[in-house]
Amino acid sequence: MNIKLIATDVDGTLVADDHLTIPPININAFRKAKENGALIAVSTGRPYSLTKRECDLLGCVDYLILSNGAAVVDMHSAKVLCSCYLPFKSLERILSVFEKYPLVYEIYADGAGYITDYTYEHYFEAKGLPEVFLTEYRKIMERCDSPWDIIRTKNVEKFNVSHIPDECIEPLMKDLSEISDLVYSAGYKGNMEITAVGADKGNGLKWLADFLGINSENIMAFGDSGNDATMLEYAGCSYALKTGNDLAKEKAKFITTEGNADGGVGITIEEWLKNGKI
Numbered sequence: 001m002n003i004k005l006i007a008t009d010v011d012g013t014l015v016a017d018d019h020l021t022i023p024p025i026n027i028n029a030f031r032k033a034k035e036n037g038a039l040i041a042v043s044t045g046r047p048y049s050l051t052k053r054e055c056d057l058l059g060c061v062d063y064l065i066l067s068n069g070a071a072v073v074d075m076h077s078a079k080v081l082c083s084c085y086l087p088f089k090s091l092e093r094i095l096s097v098f099e100k101y102p103l104v105y106e107i108y109a110d111g112a113g114y115i116t117d118y119t120y121e122h123y124f125e126a127k128g129l130p131e132v133f134l135t136e137y138r139k140i141m142e143r144c145d146s147p148w149d150i151i152r153t154k155n156v157e158k159f160n161v162s163h164i165p166d167e168c169i170e171p172l173m174k175d176l177s178e179i180s181d182l183v184y185s186a187g188y189k190g191n192m193e194i195t196a197v198g199a200d201k202g203n204g205l206k207w208l209a210d211f212l213g214i215n216s217e218n219i220m221a222f223g224d225s226g227n228d229a230t231m232l233e234y235a236g237c238s239y240a241l242k243t244g245n246d247l248a249k250e251k252a253k254f255i256t257t258e259g260n261a262d263g264g265v266g267i268t269i270e271e272w273l274k275n276g277k278i
Contacts, residue, residue: 001237003278004218006033007041007065007205008265009231010054011187012224013241014042016261019133022057025266033269033278034060041065041208043201045193045227047157048073048111049140067108067157068185068195068227069204072211078111082207083155084199090179091151094159094194097175098147104163107147109154115141126162128188158199161192185227193227202230220272222256222265224248239268 008014008030015022034040040058043065044051055061055075063081064073072082086094098105104122107114115123115138123138124131144150164172169190176182181197201223209219217236223229224244232238232252240252243259256264272278 001217001277003033003038003220003237003272004214005039005041005209005212005220006030006269006278007043007219007221007231007235009201009223009225009228010042010044010046010051012244012260013222013228014054014260014265018130020136022054023261023263023266025263025270027058027266029266029269029273030058031060032273036273036278038278039063039212039214041205043069043205043221043223043228043231045158045160045187047108047113048078050113050137063208065201065204065208065231066111068183068193068199069201070108070157070195070199071111072204072208073111081211082204083157084196084203085155085157086159086194086196087181088151090182090196091156093179094176094182095147095151097172097179098159100175101168101172102165103161103168103172105159105161106141107144107150107156108158108160109150109156113141113160114144114147114150116144116147122163127190129162157195159192159194161194162190164190164192166190187225187227200230201228202234205231206234220269220278222268223252224260239265241265 039062041063045068061075183195185193219235221235221238224241226247229251238252239254240248258264
């Protein structure tokens, strides 16, 4: 099995626990794989603007699978090659529901992240992410006067709700369940990610593989959580991080010997490079 394409998740996988630092072994391994002819893809729940920093640090990324698969982008041209945006009728209903609750949320649209003034002021209420990361993340977000303006003028990839008060989780889910053709995932309690049906990392990676003419058995993928499950299931050589959750480990073919903070991704790639399989 020779690897022609390597796809990696970002948070909990490529980066350390601060969600900012890429272990040097990961950077070096990806660059060596690129020199050996492998194509590199970053597959993330983030939009383009919140992924560019990590791509620049790697310095060898060819393609992006963004917002949990809502957009596949050519990194060199910034062209959207494939998309699965949220339909406008669903967007209207989602925002109508959101207005009933004190939610901290982001709208990912046309490659950028947008937040309201309320979200900006309550940004650090997210319980599943380190403050140092939230501080940097908020700087990149674009503030909007009204989320309605965003959904009327842009292609919306995803809603990322970073904080839901405990007492609101159940009624919010009940209200949203009445809207069809949506996909929900979560990385921690109080988090909710909403995309259109068909927008997932597995579909994004399959589309990219077909576009490039690469078979699934020649693809290596890394991930750590539920939104990576379809990608890990699709790729012929997939690894869940040692520090990943049970669903990722169930869907992956292998588990890394080390976690994200210790460069589990880079260590694995280095082993494959030594064996001449990349």
